[in-house]
Amino acid sequence: MPDVRYETAFKLYPYEKVAAQDTAPVRHPVVIVGGGPIGMALALDLGQRGTPALVLDDHDGVGLGSRAICFAKRTLEIADRLGAGQAMLDKGVVWNVGRVFHGDSSVFDFNLLPEEGHAHPAFINLQQPYFEKFLVDQIRVEQAKGAPIEIRGRNQVTGLHDHGDHVTLDINTPDGSYQIEADWLIACDGARSPVRDFMGLSFEGRVFEDNFLIADVKMKADFPTERWFWFEPPFEGAGQSALLHKQPDDIWRIDFQLGWDIDRAKELDPDRIRTRVDAMLGSRDGTIPDYALEWTSIYTFQCRRMEDFRHGSVLFAGDSAHQVSPFGARGANSGVQDADNLAWKLDLVVKGHAPEALLDSYSTERSHGADENILNSTRATDFLTPKSETSQIFRNAVLQLAQHHAFARPLVNSGRLSVPCVYDEMPLNGPDKLHAPHVSRVGAPCPDAPLGDGYVLNALVGGFTLLALNADVPTEVTGVTEADVTARVVPVPDDAITDDLRARYLGDAKSAVYLIRPDQHVAARWADFDTASVRAALRTACGME
Amino acid sequence: MSLNLNPNIPDPDGFYDSLVQAHEGLSKTQSDAYNARLILVLANHIGDRAVLADALKAAHHA
Numbered sequence A: 001m002p003d004v005r006y007e008t009a010f011k012l013y014p015y016e017k018v019a020a021q022d023t024a025p026v027r028h029p030v031v032i033v034g035g036g037p038i039g040m041a042l043a044l045d046l047g048q049r050g051t052p053a054l055v056l057d058d059h060d061g062v063g064l065g066s067r068a069i070c071f072a073k074r075t076l077e078i079a080d081r082l083g084a085g086q087a088m089l090d091k092g093v094v095w096n097v098g099r100v101f102h103g104d105s106s107v108f109d110f111n112l113l114p115e116e117g118h119a120h121p122a123f124i125n126l127q128q129p130y131f132e133k134f135l136v137d138q139i140r141v142e143q144a145k146g147a148p149i150e151i152r153g154r155n156q157v158t159g160l161h162d163h164g165d166h167v168t169l170d171i172n173t174p175d176g177s178y179q180i181e182a183d184w185l186i187a188c189d190g191a192r193s194p195v196r197d198f199m200g201l202s203f204e205g206r207v208f209e210d211n212f213l214i215a216d217v218k219m220k221a222d223f224p225t226e227r228w229f230w231f232e233p234p235f236e237g238a239g240q241s242a243l244l245h246k247q248p249d250d251i252w253r254i255d256f257q258l259g260w261d262i263d264r265a266k267e268l269d270p271d272r273i274r275t276r277v278d279a280m281l282g283s284r285d286g287t288i289p290d291y292a293l294e295w296t297s298i299y300t301f302q303c304r305r306m307e308d309f310r311h312g313s314v315l316f317a318g319d320s321a322h323q324v325s326p327f328g329a330r331g332a333n334s335g336v337q338d339a340d341n342l343a344w345k346l347d348l349v350v351k352g353h354a355p356e357a358l359l360d361s362y363s364t365e366r367s368h369g370a371d372e373n374i375l376n377s378t379r380a381t382d383f384l385t386p387k388s389e390t391s392q393i394f395r396n397a398v399l400q401l402a403q404h405h406a407f408a409r410p411l412v413n414s415g416r417l418s419v420p421c422v423y424d425e426m427p428l429n430g431p432d433k434l435h436a437p438h439v440s441r442v443g444a445p446c447p448d449a450p451l452g453d454g455y456v457l458n459a460l461v462g463g464f465t466l467l468a469l470n471a472d473v474p475t476e477v478t479g480v481t482e483a484d485v486t487a488r489v490v491p492v493p494d495d496a497i498t499d500d501l502r503a504r505y506l507g508d509a510k511s512a513v514y515l516i517r518p519d520q521h522v523a524a525r526w527a528d529f530d531t532a533s534v535r536a537a538l539r540t541a542c543g544m545e
Numbered sequence B: 001m002s003l004n005l006n007p008n009i010p011d012p013d014g015f016y017d018s019l020v021q022a023h024e025g026l027s028k029t030q031s032d033a034y035n036a037r038l039i040l041v042l043a044n045h046i047g048d049r050a051v052l053a054d055a056l057k058a059a060h061h062a
């Protein structure tokens, strides 16, 4: 019987016995261990591309209690490409304004939405169980259309045997154990990754000596839909910092930074939590709204990553590969980018259209992303928890100056909210032969912009695309093919180029041809169309040399 | 020239990190002395007495 480690919020994939449990081990092209947000996003992406994906999860649904609440624009764009974005937007709470307090004083406000012309907001708040459920809902839709995705609930992976070109897995179920084989195994089994342990791989990094109490409370209150963050909160028992942030269903996330030496059991006593919450909610005008404690938990945080995300036929994605402190909301958001990066590469390799070496670029690109995320969340954590008297003095000086002077505000760090990384100077990059804006340089994720009735990102889906802006691509050319890989031409005549599209992709250039990867990162760009150049860049982008 | 109180440092997080790291391993007394030297170095770079006078005022205000 698989261990039950947590209660579920939604029972989405109840255990069903399959025939393979009574036969010799069946071989699968791709097996994903772990049906969290990352495993499900990856399965959905692979299935839509026609590559079979089997997800094994040791539970039968999504865990109760929200860990992640902030989902970033890039994540929504990826979810949109996968067909699950609208449900997230509909349910989520859009927010733009953050307020920073120091003790009793308001330090400053920030607004996250400076730029028009994007389909998605900078951030939404949505409980992680909903995020995962919407991905699974979309998997069900795709399955009905014939996508080769299978989810097996209450299938706990208990062992792994690495044979170099494939692995054998031991699986425990309510009906006993069985084995399967996988050409490719993707470990999306979370920060405590059993797969990583089976393989004896290390996961080194920094532990932050701090405990954070999280209380999600349900209340009807007229606090605005803003992120409120206090350094040295003025209310009783709040610890070194506190956070108040709205979620859907009248739920508010409250966070208290309690310090290192605490008695966990005592701090989780509901009466004690209520005393703290009362003090926070009452600090505004003395009145405390009626509320219920929905979910409470105490966390400690670490920043660490695996050295390599690929070990032969086993790849790691999401928290199994890297872990960050939550200041900046970079955990699930970066994991979804792992899935986005890996799915198309794995699809090409499984179909025999690209060499295995393409998968090494997954590790190179995403470990670069992980480093950026770890750096940012480490700096935020250091600002929240100064390590010495001097750094505390600097921190408070910044907060005091920021009340009066704009210059100090960019130095205030309560979390730098997740933005996707740019794959600058990475091996899959082709030439950047266009004098055009930096935001759409080679390696960058394509910036969104209005196009026709929709947005440019809606047009850059499927496989590789060739975005031809006022470019001289002959009308009969609908695609450019190199070996088995085709880039579909997306022609945009001059009169269809919107101002935002021009500003983000052309600048002063008259025309442009962008080769764009299936994960919507720019692979190469030129001023004019040339078949041979596109084919060469496709080879590079698919790791063919 | 007047005192610039608008954001002026590229990569503010990186700068802040190196400022705090410069103090790593120093005792409180050593850190205070380091800060004093740092202020004098920066003040000399600014040079302009009017700007320095404004900076002295701006730092008081809090």
Ligand SMILES: Cc1cc2nc3c(=O)[nH]c(=O)nc-3n(C[C@H](O)[C@H](O)[C@H](O)COP(=O)(O)OP(=O)(O)OC[C@H]3O[C@@H](n4cnc5c(N)ncnc54)[C@H](O)[C@@H]3O)c2cc1C
Pocket: A033, A034, A035, A036, A037, A038, A039, A056, A057, A058, A059, A067, A068, A069, A070, A071, A128, A155, A156, A157, A158, A188, A189, A190, A191, A194, A214, A299, A317, A318, A319, A320, A326, A329, A330, A331, A332, A333, A334, A335
């Ligand atoms: C308090 C807190 C707040 C956070 N806030 C944010 C935020 O605002 N934004 C954000 O982006 N991120 C946030 N995060 C991080 C986010 O929750 C994680 O990054 C995310 O859940 C990682 O997803 P995952 O799919 O990699 O792993 P997980 O969600 O951990 O999923 C792993 C899955 O694998 C399964 N599994 C494990 N072992 C086995 C096994 N042996 N066999 C089969 N299945 C197995 C598990 O049951 C689980 O379903 C926060 C985290 C915390 C703790």
